[in-house]
């Protein structure tokens with residue numbers, strides 16, 4: 001059941017109070033992003049300051065550029081953690097599988113609380129604090145912290161600010177309301193530092209990532225009179241630039257950013273097939289349905305697919321033809 005910000009903030013306060021003297025693991029999702037790490041760090045600090053023995057647990061390690069946010073917090077990977085009767089609280093996880101089986105199995109699938117903002121969240125925990133209109137899990141935590149007078153140190157303010165910046169696309173997405181700016185203003189008063197955050201989050205890319213970007217940009221092609229723009233990444237590109245799959249993050253924004261482009265496409269050729277990302281700006285084009293035609297799914301404006309056994313040389317033209325056909329049909333509606 002989706003909660004209002006106010007009800008969620010009360011539930012969160014009750015949760016923190018009820019955990020005093022207990023042992024808690026704050027869990028994040030696989031390949032953690034800024035909102036995940038920010039939520040974990042902030043909640044862990046709040047719990048520690050409230051007399052709870054709290055640590056953070058992830059399947060994967062905290063990304064190096066976000067590591068400064070985890071200062072003073074114990075972050076363990078699933079492989080490093082030995083079960084010690086902790087209660088599990090998941091943050092920013094749309095469903096339990098996002099934790100990764102390695103982490104979920106440590107708790108026999110038993111999650112005490114689920115704190116999140118994804119509309120699709122199926123309420124998989126005993127206590128579910130899910131606010132669908134929150135711009136970020138950190139937005140919901142920040143609201144609760146301010147409303148309920150939960151502990152707030154500069155480290156907590158910085159962590160909450162991190163999640164809000166990343167999940168609002170640096171305050172650009174539709175979720176960026178006046179209420180978001182008001183909360184961020186409070187976080188800055190309490191120690192969040194926008195310039196430092198921008199540097200840590202967005203200006204720590206590797207040289208390899210820039211080389212990968214060059215290769216991706218070189219592969220870009222336009223179709224359907226510039227309405228569709230596609231680019232590609234191959235295993236060779238990763239090998240030649242010393243990068244990995246995570247480094248393709250954000251590349252699809254390049255084709256999306258061109259005037260006139262209605263569907264941006266990133267095709268990634270891996271060992272087992274082709275993965276695709278689709279991005280658009282007109283809901284009428286229903287990219288979720290397009291992805292469905294390619295063994296995938298997702299949202300109306302952002303979707304993805306996975307075509308096992310396909311290669312670019314053999315299947316590129318067929319995939320682009322399906323995308324073009326979908327565009328022609330739906331743009332005419």
Ligand SMILES: [Mn+2]
Pocket residue numbers: 035036092117136137167
């Ligand atoms: Mn989030």
